Amino acid sequence: MTETRRVVFITGASSGIGRAAAIAFARSCCHVCGLARRGDRLDSLRDEIDALPAPHGDFLAVVGDVRVPAQIEAAVLRTLERFGRLDILLANAGVGHHGAVVDADWDDIETVLRSNINGVLHCVRAAAPAMRKQGGGHILIVSSIVAGIHTPYTAAYAASKAFVSSLAGSLRLELEDDNIAVTDVLAGRTQTEFNQNRLGASEQIRGGLPTKTADEVAQALVKAAERRPRRLILRLFDRMILAGGVIAPGIMARMAKRQYRPTEDE
Numbered sequence: 001m002t003e004t005r006r007v008v009f010i011t012g013a014s015s016g017i018g019r020a021a022a023i024a025f026a027r028s029c030c031h032v033c034g035l036a037r038r039g040d041r042l043d044s045l046r047d048e049i050d051a052l053p054a055p056h057g058d059f060l061a062v063v064g065d066v067r068v069p070a071q072i073e074a075a076v077l078r079t080l081e082r083f084g085r086l087d088i089l090l091a092n093a094g095v096g097h098h099g100a101v102v103d104a105d106w107d108d109i110e111t112v113l114r115s116n117i118n119g120v121l122h123c124v125r126a127a128a129p130a131m132r133k134q135g136g137g138h139i140l141i142v143s144s145i146v147a148g149i150h151t152p153y154t155a156a157y158a159a160s161k162a163f164v165s166s167l168a169g170s171l172r173l174e175l176e177d178d179n180i181a182v183t184d185v186l187a188g189r190t191q192t193e194f195n196q197n198r199l200g201a202s203e204q205i206r207g208g209l210p211t212k213t214a215d216e217v218a219q220a221l222v223k224a225a226e227r228r229p230r231r232l233i234l235r236l237f238d239r240m241i242l243a244g245g246v247i248a249p250g251i252m253a254r255m256a257k258r259q260y261r262p263t264e265d266e
Contacts, residue, residue, distance in 0.1 A: 012093030014041035016192030066119030096198030116160035136179030
C-alpha cells in the first residue's frame, strides 16, 4: 500500500527560514507548495529541490503576496489540485521594521502590519477549511521571541508578532475539535537576509546575540510537524529572554532599547 505523503504549504519560501524549510520538508519526502513574491527565487528553489537525492517530495512554486487574500486562496486551490490535500501550513512570510514609531513612514508600518498580521490571517482562513474537510492538519505560525518583550525601535514588528502569538493560542482552541493542531513558533535571531531587508532606519541592528542558521530552524520545524507542540522555542537563550520579559520587563526593555536604537539617536 502506497503511503500518502504529507503536503506542506509554506509562505515566504523564496529566502531565509521559508526556503530552508521547503528544502527540509521536501527532503523528508513531503510535497511542498512554496509561495513568495519573487518568481526567480522560487525557480531556483525548485531546481535545488529537484536535485535532492531520491526519495524526496515534489515542489510547486506559486508567485503570490500574503497581503492579497485572493492570491492565497488561489494558491491553496492549486496545492489541492496538484497534490490532493493540505496537511501543514507554515505561515512564515514576514517583514521587519527598525525605527521609532512616531517618526516612521506610515507606509512602512502599514506594510509590516498587513504582511505580518493580515498575511497570517489570510493563510489560516484559506488553509484551515481544506484541513477541516480532510479530517485534520497542522498550522505553524512563525512568531518571534520579541513577542514576549517590549522592544523600542522595533515596536511595530514586535507588536505584529505579539498579535500572531496570541492568535495561535486562540486558534488552537478554536480548531482542536477539527483535529487541527496549532504551533506558536517563537523564533530567535536567525542568520538570514531579514535584517538587511527590514524597512525603516537603515542602520544595522547590533550584533553580539547568539544566532541559529536557517537550516537549523528548518530542521526544528520538520520535527515540530511530527510532535505538534503548542509552542516551539528553539534554544535556552530564547527561553531566558522570554522569562526576563515576564520577571523583569523594564530591564529587558532597556536592554532591547540599547540593542535596537538607531545610531543617530546615540
